[in-house]
Amino acid sequence: MIRPFKLGYANLATKDTKAMEDYYTNVMGLTLVETGDDGIRYLSTGLDHHNIILTPNLESNLQVLGFQLGNQYSLHDVKIRLKQQGISTQLKSDAQPGLPELLEFEDPDGFLVHLYTSMETPAPHFKENGIVPNKLGHLALGSMDPKKSVAFYREVLNFHYTDRIGERANFITCNSDHHVLNICNLGQFVGRPVMYHIAFELRDASHQYQSLDFLAKNNIPTLWGPTRHTAGHNIAAYHHDPEGNLVELYIDMDQLLPEVGYFDPRPWHEELPLKARHWEDNAAWGTGYENTLYEFALQKYKK
Structure with missing residues (x-):
């Protein structure tokens, strides 16, 4: 049986990525961990490499939901089991910073779903300014x-x-x-x-x-x-x-x-x-x- 144990991250398409970065760092109190060459921002609440991804786009919406599986799972085995259920998936390596491997597929509405078992934990820790959610x-x-x-x-x-x-x-x-x-x-x-x-x-x-x-x-x-x-x-x-x-x-x-x-x-x-x-x-x-x-x-x- 496949079941994640947490919602790990959300990838948000953003029209004004600079304003959204300012909001998430200075208002919400997340830490900017990394910025990609493509302008994508990766922000952390405190432990994981990222929990929010800001992706420059012409429209504003949710792009990806990332769920973490326990380390008892093999993404290769999960891919096989999902294929048996008629779900097409892609197993990707180093597709984004902090994630050595992820499994990608679509839900019925076309939102991308990522499953992963491990994420880098640089532990920026909780900030002392801003809202700083758990x-x-x-x-x-x-x-x-x-x-x-x-x-x-x-x-x-x-x-x-x-x-x-x-x-x-x-x-x-x-x-x-x-x-x-x-x-x-x-x-x-x-x-x-x-x-x-x-x-x-x-x-x-x-x-x-x-x-x-x-x-x-x-x-x-x-x-x-x-x-x-x-x-x-x-x-x-x-x-x-x-x-x-x-x-x-x-x-x-x-x-x-x-x-x-x-x-x-x-x-x-x-x-x-x-x-x-x-x-x-x-x-x-x-x-x-x-x-x-x-x-x-x-x-x-x-x-």
Whole structure:
């Protein structure tokens, strides 16, 4: 069985790579580890060679999702197993800095998926300026066919299903976090697959408050939050990066216990034990604003 254990990196196509580099280094507090001859920037949250890749492009969108497999896997064997499932892959060596080997294929929406087992760890460590998140936590994908995409990640990479919101969003994970991917129907409204948002985990509530203060000092308004979600129960706040991408800063996400099929109990859970369910809304505190976030995303991609 093939299952990654973490979302390792996201490769973002960027129209203004310099502005995005400034945002990720000086606002988000990541470290610029390397710049390629082609202008691609590789940035790290602290340990891995990179967790964010900025690739110059004429359009702004997500290009690649990188997932790390445990070292018990052989990418050659994974390639064979995926071929048996009818999935065409390419095994690449030294295709990007810090990665000696990766396996590349497409998901149903055409996003590139990279699987890898090891990445260089130059350990730039966590910076002392900027927001400085714990990690890249999850991605929200605007799919053309969410059911098909969810089935792909569940059947091919053995993601666990965790929750659903209306007919809009589906949550799946490859580890204990409530979701590593949120696959929603935004692509159907835009007319093509897009990234809805990218999310970073913070340490605690004080870190979240400090981060929102830091955004305000840098003239970056908070669009929604902090608010507690229903699906995942994470306390989330959203803002725009320089290219209009929605960026979520969150804490306190539900933790899945797959052995028993429910989430690690918390006092604020509506049901005990809390299992995967169908939610009508995504604002446990009644701050129903997510439709406006959809509107922001529609404005970005329909330009």
